Amino acid sequence: MEFQQVIRDSETLIRTGEYDEAIRSLTEILAEEPENLPALLTVGIAYTESGRNEEALRALRYYLEREKENDLAWEAIGCTYLRMDRRAEAEVALETARELNPANAAVLRNLSILMGRLGRHGKAYNLLRESYELDSQDRLTMYAMACAYRQSGKPEKAAPLFESLRKNEHLPDDLRRDAAMQSIELTLGWF
Secondary structure, rough: OHHHHHHHHOOOOHHHHOOOHHHHHHHHHHHHOOOHHHHHHHHOOOOOOOOHHHHHHHHHHHHHHHOOEEEEHHEEEEEEHHHHOHHHHHHHHHHHHHHHHOOOHHHHHHHHHHHOOOOOOOOOOOOOHHHHHHHHOOOOHHHHHHHHHHHOOOHHHHHHHHHHHOOOOOOOOOHHHHHHHHHHHHOOOOO
16 A cells, blocks of 8 residues: 555544554554655644644654644644643744635634633634634534534534534544433433
8 A cells, every 4th residue: 555545544433443554554664665655644643633743743843844834733733742742833823824824724713722721811702703613624623613613602602513513433442432412411401
């Protein structure tokens, strides 16, 4: 199987949460071709998603030394910094990703999370709303938007989103269970 197909298969594994399998396949490619940039970026994303932050930073920094104009790499390293609570570095990386691709809804969602942690709630809400407008079908953005609607006293907007998420088989189990609980609470009038 050629490397491009293995990388595409690994991207699918990442989307389904099978990070270890993706990492194994990608490291095999990198053992043969250490400068394979698509494999390097994808393994960095897999490390980020699996919570292997130090490995993610090494892979993504190495990638960014070679390719500085990739918004996905900047987003991934920004998310890694965010998970490590290195907020200033996360902000620089995510803003760089945003400059490179202002239409990347995931970057806006992650910037929104960061702004919330920094106490900039108005900016966080605006970024999240912009992310949702760009990609209302992204399940993580939809979940974040539903939570924001509920927290801001807009249960009529939150309820249909939670109901849709509750039925989404591709949503991680913990988020689907939470969406189901929030849907029930809203149905009961618990705002």
